[in-house]
Amino acid sequence: MTTVIAVTNQKGGVGKTTSAVNIAYCLAKSGHKTLLIDFDPQGNATSGLGIDKQKLEATMSDVIQEFSLLKNIILPTEHKNLFVAPTTPQLANTEVELAGAARRFTRLKNAIASVSDYDYILIDCPPSLSLLTVNSLIAARYVLLPVQAEFYALEGLGQLLESMKLVRKSMNPTLDLIGVLPTMMDNRTTLSGQVYQEIKKHFPGKVFNQTIPRNIRLAEAPSHGLPVGAYDRFSKGARAYKNVTKELIDRVS
Numbered sequence: 001m002t003t004v005i006a007v008t009n010q011k012g013g014v015g016k017t018t019s020a021v022n023i024a025y026c027l028a029k030s031g032h033k034t035l036l037i038d039f040d041p042q043g044n045a046t047s048g049l050g051i052d053k054q055k056l057e058a059t060m061s062d063v064i065q066e067f068s069l070l071k072n073i074i075l076p077t078e079h080k081n082l083f084v085a086p087t088t089p090q091l092a093n094t095e096v097e098l099a100g101a102a103r104r105f106t107r108l109k110n111a112i113a114s115v116s117d118y119d120y121i122l123i124d125c126p127p128s129l130s131l132l133t134v135n136s137l138i139a140a141r142y143v144l145l146p147v148q149a150e151f152y153a154l155e156g157l158g159q160l161l162e163s164m165k166l167v168r169k170s171m172n173p174t175l176d177l178i179g180v181l182p183t184m185m186d187n188r189t190t191l192s193g194q195v196y197q198e199i200k201k202h203f204p205g206k207v208f209n210q211t212i213p214r215n216i217r218l219a220e221a222p223s224h225g226l227p228v229g230a231y232d233r234f235s236k237g238a239r240a241y242k243n244v245t246k247e248l249i250d251r252v253s
């Protein structure tokens with residue numbers, strides 16, 4: 001059975017892509033056939049896995065427009081068990097065109113239904129509560145919510161939880177929050193600790209025990225087109241994502 005997880009937070013720059021890429025890598029590394037769907041027009045997950053966006057023949061835009069099947073645009077990566085469905089900025093235009101289209105909310109769900117041989121599918125969402133994000137919430141079994149450990153961390157999350165509620169009521173009754181992942185934790189500051197406590201209070205039982213530290217290796221790895229585990233597997237960031245992935249697998253099963 002395939003477990004579909006949307007990595008989402010409408011706030012920008014909180015660590016969605018970093019978490020999606022690195023958790024997908026750790027899942028693959030631990031023997032799970034994993035597909036990372038880049039569903040953000042910025043295409044950061046695509047380039048973060050070393051794929052040259054100029055050379056792509058078909059992308060998620062074609063899938064969402066129903067010109068291509070998802071299985072036909074998937075690319076292997078240099079990492080065993082890890083595959084990617086790439087994206088370019090074209091997806092932003094596609095989203096606009098989709099606005100009045102039939103079945104516009106279920107394009108991603110339908111696309112995913114046609115691939116069956118993955119253990120995990122992770123969706124890297126854009127920083128908005130847009131049609132793309134709604135498609136992701138409808139397609140996913142779980143939401144993974146990265147939250148940056150900073151003062152405004154919880155602001156705006158009410159809206160996301162509200163969207164999840166609406167989606168649950170209408171099109172996807174089993175959608176569930178699998179976990180909240182505090183990112184860019186700076187253990188030298190008391191603020192990080194305070195925000196962590198605040199997040200735990202807000203999401204009882206949902207916060208991962210392992211948090212993600214601020215770690216320069218995590219920021220460097222994408223410029224080499226690599227997940228941090230392949231770039232520097234002894235770094236703090238690599239170890240943190242490995243542990244988070246273990247917790248994630250436990251929560252799924």
Ligand SMILES: Nc1ncnc2c1ncn2[C@@H]1O[C@H](COP(=O)(O)OP(=O)(O)OP(=O)(O)O)[C@@H](O)[C@H]1O
Pocket residue numbers: 011012013014015016017018019040042044125126127183184185212213214215216218219220222237
């Ligand atoms: N734990 C970390 N330590 C240091 N740098 C990090 C960490 N996590 C992410 N970054 C860096 O912070 C920036 C934002 O991270 P990322 O792209 O993962 O966020 P995002 O939520 O996907 O952003 P967007 O909303 O634009 O899609 C990137 O430059 C990334 O390399």
Ligand SMILES: [Mg+2]
Pocket residue numbers: 016017018040044124125
């Ligand atoms: Mg991103």
